[in-house]
Amino acid sequence: xxxxxxxxxxxxxxxxxxxxxxxxxxxxxxxxxxxxxxxxxxxxxxxxxxxxxxxxxxxxxxxxxxxxxxxxxxxxxxxxxxxxxxxxxxxxxxxxxxxxxxxxxxxxxxxxxxxxxxxxxxxxxxxxxxxxxxxxxxxxxxxxxxxxxxxxxxxxxxxxxxxxxxxxxxxxxxxxxxxxxxxxxxxxxxxxxxxxxxxxxxxxxxxxxxxxxxxxxxxxxxxxxxxxxxxxxxxxxxxxxxxxxxxxxxxxxxxxxxxxxxxxxxxxxxxxxxxxxxxxxxxxxxxxxxxxxxxxxxxxxxxxxxxxxxxxxxxxxxxxxxxxxxxxxxxxxxxxxxxxxxxxxxxxxxxxxxxxxxxxxxxxxxxxxxxxxxxxxxxxxxxxxxxxxxxxxx
Amino acid sequence: xxxxxxxxxxxxxxxxxxxxxxxxxxxxxxxxxxxxxxxxxxxxxxxxxxxxxxxxxxxxxxxxxxxxxxxxxxxxxxxxxxxxxxxxxxxxxxxxxxxxxxxxxxxxxxxxxxxxxxxxxxxxxxxxxxxxxxxxxxxxxxxxxxxxxxxxxxxxxxxxxxxxxxxxxxxxxxxxxxxxxxxxxxxxxxxxxxxxxxxxxxxxxxxxxxxxxxxxxxxxxxxxxxxxxxxxxxxxxxxxxxxxxxxxxxxxxxxxxxxxxxxxxxxxxxxxxxxxxxxx
Numbered sequence: 001x002x003x004x005x006x007x008x009x010x011x012x013x014x015x016x017x018x019x020x021x022x023x024x025x026x027x028x029x030x031x032x033x034x035x036x037x038x039x040x041x042x043x044x045x046x047x048x049x050x051x052x053x054x055x056x057x058x059x060x061x062x063x064x065x066x067x068x069x070x071x072x073x074x075x076x077x078x079x080x081x082x083x084x085x086x087x088x089x090x091x092x093x094x095x096x097x098x099x100x101x102x103x104x105x106x107x108x109x110x111x112x113x114x115x116x117x118x119x120x121x122x123x124x125x126x127x128x129x130x131x132x133x134x135x136x137x138x139x140x141x142x143x144x145x146x147x148x149x150x151x152x153x154x155x156x157x158x159x160x161x162x163x164x165x166x167x168x169x170x171x172x173x174x175x176x177x178x179x180x181x182x183x184x185x186x187x188x189x190x191x192x193x194x195x196x197x198x199x200x201x202x203x204x205x206x207x208x209x210x211x212x213x214x215x216x217x218x219x220x221x222x223x224x225x226x227x228x229x230x231x232x233x234x235x236x237x238x239x240x241x242x243x244x245x246x247x248x249x250x251x252x253x254x255x256x257x258x259x260x261x262x263x264x265x266x267x268x269x270x271x272x273x274x275x276x277x278x279x280x281x282x283x284x285x286x287x288x289x290x291x292x293x294x295x296x297x298x299x300x301x302x303x304x305x306x307x308x309x310x311x312x313x314x315x316x317x318x319x320x321x322x323x324x325x326x327x328x329x330x331x332x333x334x335x336x337x338x339x340x341x342x343x344x345x346x347x348x349x350x351x352x353x354x355x356x357x358x359x360x361x362x363x364x365x366x367x368x369x370x371x372x373x374x375x376x377x378x379x380x381x382x383x384x385x386x387x388x389x390x391x392x393x394x
Numbered sequence: 395x396x397x398x399x400x401x402x403x404x405x406x407x408x409x410x411x412x413x414x415x416x417x418x419x420x421x422x423x424x425x426x427x428x429x430x431x432x433x434x435x436x437x438x439x440x441x442x443x444x445x446x447x448x449x450x451x452x453x454x455x456x457x458x459x460x461x462x463x464x465x466x467x468x469x470x471x472x473x474x475x476x477x478x479x480x481x482x483x484x485x486x487x488x489x490x491x492x493x494x495x496x497x498x499x500x501x502x503x504x505x506x507x508x509x510x511x512x513x514x515x516x517x518x519x520x521x522x523x524x525x526x527x528x529x530x531x532x533x534x535x536x537x538x539x540x541x542x543x544x545x546x547x548x549x550x551x552x553x554x555x556x557x558x559x560x561x562x563x564x565x566x567x568x569x570x571x572x573x574x575x576x577x578x579x580x581x582x583x584x585x586x587x588x589x590x591x592x593x594x595x596x597x598x599x600x601x602x603x604x605x606x607x608x609x610x611x612x613x614x615x616x617x618x619x620x621x622x623x624x625x626x627x628x629x630x631x632x633x634x635x636x637x638x639x640x641x642x643x644x645x646x647x648x649x650x651x652x653x654x655x656x657x658x659x660x661x662x663x664x665x666x667x668x669x670x671x672x673x674x
Contacts, residue, residue: 341616
C-alpha cells in the first residue's frame with residue numbers, strides 16, 4: 001500500500017537531490033573538516049558552501065550561521081545565550097503556543113528563578129501586539145516568538161514583533177522551523193537577533209539544524225569543546241547532514257513560489273472538500289495568515305487518535321491535537337490556548353502537505369475521511385441533534 | 395504510535411454491539427468530552443438478572459472503543475453478579491493486552507459497568523463517583539484511585555496515571571497520588587516541613603475584581619461558544635459562588651467544568667486556594 005504522507009510539519013522526506021549531494025560524504029569523502037590535510041579540507045570547503053547556501057536562504061551573512069543538531073538545540077542555544085549574556089535581566093517573554101523546545105525550557109528557567117510572561121492568543125491563534133508591548137519590562141532579556149505555529153500553521157507578525165523588541169532594546173529570537181521554504185523571509189528586513197531552523201522540516205535529513213546569530217549580538221555557546229563553528233558550537237560537524245541542509249535550503253528558496261501556489265491549492269482543495277462533506281467541522285486558526293501547506297481541521301464529537309488509525313489503514317499519515325495522541329492526556333496546548341472547545345479540540349487533525357503530495361493524495365483523503373468521521377460519530381454518544389443548540393463542552 | 399494487538403485493532407475497526415438499546419434496563423455513563431473519552435453502556439437484563447443484551451457508544455481512542463466492544467462481548471449472557479466479577483484486567487486480557495498508558499480505557503469499561511448496575515439497582519451513584527476528587531483535571535476521586543491501586547497492584551504514581559488518568563493533566567495532584575500510594579502500601583508518610591505561608595498579594599476587593607474579570611472576559615465567552623454560560627454570584631472568602639446558565643445548567647458533566655475549567659483557571663490566575671461552588 002502506498003504511503004500518502006501528509007504530516008510534513010512533523011518531518012519531511014529527504015529530497016532525492018539532497019540525498020544525492022550527501023552520498024559521497026558518507027563514503028569516499030569521509031574526511032574530518034577540521035583536519036589539516038587536503039582530504040579533510042575538501043569536506044571543510046563543502047561545509048563552507050553549505051553555509052553560504054543556508055545564509056542565502058536566510059538573507060544573512062555566512063558568518064551569522066551556526067550549524068547544530070536540530071531546531072530544539074537552536075532554540076535552547078538562543079534562549080540560554082541571551083540570558084547568559086545579560087545576567088542582570090531575569091525576564092523572558094514567549095507565547096502559550098510555542099513548540100515544547102521553547103515552552104519547556106522557559107518553564108525550566110522559571111524554576112531556576114527567571115520570570116516569564118506567556119502571551120496568549122485569540123480564538124484564531126493570533127497574538128495581540130499590545131499585550132506584547134505591555135509585557136516588556138526593564139529587565140526583559142529576550143522575546144522568543146515562533147515564526148509560524150506548527151499545529152495550526154498560523155503565521156505571527158515576526159517583523160513587527162522584532163521591531164518592537166528592537167525599539168525597546170530587547171533581544172529577539174524566533175523559532176522558524178516551520179517557515180523555511182514555505183514563507184519568504186529576509187533577515188535584512190526582519191531585525192531578529194536569533195533564529196532557529198531544522199533540517200528535517202525542509203527535506204534534509206534528521207539530526208541537523210542551523211541557527212542565525214546576528215553579527216554584533218553577544219553569544220554564549222551551549223556546547224563547549226573544540227573550535228568547530230568558530231568555537232560557537234563544539235563537536236565534530238555532522239558533515240553529511242550539513243551538506244544536505246545546504247542543498248535543501250537552496251531547493252527551498254526555489255520552491256517557495258511552488259509552495260504558495262501548487263501546494264496551497266492542494267491544501268485549499270482538501271480543506272474545502274472536507275468541510276463541505278463533513279458537517280460540524282471547523283478550521284483551527286486564522287484562515288488568511290497560515291502556512292500554505294497546513295490545515296488543522298476539527299471534527300466535532302469524534303476523537304483524533306481514532307481518526308488517525310482509520311486513516312492509517314489507507315496509508316494516510318497525518319497528526320492530531322487530541323489528548324490520546326498528545327502524550328499528556330490533555331488536548332494540545334495550542335488548541336487549549338486558543339480556547340477551542342473540547343467538542344472540537346479532541347477531534348482535531350492536522351494535515352501538512354509538501355511538494356511531494358499530489359492531487360490523487362488529496363482525492364483519496366476527501367473520499368475516505370468523511371466515511372471515517374461518519375462511522376466514528378455513529379459510535380460516539382455525543383451527537384448534534386437537528387435543530388438543537390450546540391452541545392456543551394462540559 | 396501505540397503498539398496495539400491484532401485483537402485491539404479488530405475490535406476497534408469492527409466493534410461489536412455498537413449502538414443504543416431503546417428499552418434498556420439500565421444505562422451507565424462515564425467520562426466526558428472534556429476528559430477526551432466517554433462511554434455509555436446500555437444493558438438489557440431479564441427477570442433472572444441475566445444480561446441478554448449489551449450495547450455501547452464510545453467517544454475515544456482505539457483502546458477505548460476496543461475496550462467497550464470487548465466488555466459488551468464479555469458480559470452478554472452473564473448474570474449481573476457474574477458480570478460484576480469482570481475486572482479491568484480481564485478486559486485488557488481479552489484484548490491481548492493494552493499499552494500501559496491506555497489501561498485507563500479498560501478501567502473506564504469497568505466503571506461504566508458499575509454505573510449501569512448502580513442505575514439498575516437504583517443506587518444514587520456508582521462507586522467511581524464516590525469519594526473526594528483528587529485529580530481536578532479529570533475528576534478522579536480518592537475512591538477510584540484506591541480501588542485501582544488495590545485491584546491492579548499499582549506500584550508507582552505513573553501507573554496510577556496510566557490506569558485512572560489522575561495526574562495526567564496539570565500535575566498538581568501528584569503528591570496526593572504518592573500519599574495514596576504510600577497509604578495503600580501501609581507506608582507511613584514522612585513528615586513534611588510546613589510550607590511558608592504565601593504572602594497575600596491581593597486585597598479582598600482586588601481579588602473579587604480579578605475573579606469577576608476572568609469570568610467575564612475568559613470563562614464566560616468560552617462557555618458561550620457551546621451554548622452555555624456562567625454568572626458570578628458572590629465571593630465569600632475563598633469560595634467563589636457561581637450559577638451555570640444555558641446548556642451548562644443541564645449538562646451532566648457541569649461539575650467537571652466547574653472544577654477542571656473554572657476553578658482551575660481561577661486558582662491559576664488568582665489564588666490557589668479558591669473553591670468554586672455552584673449555586674442552584
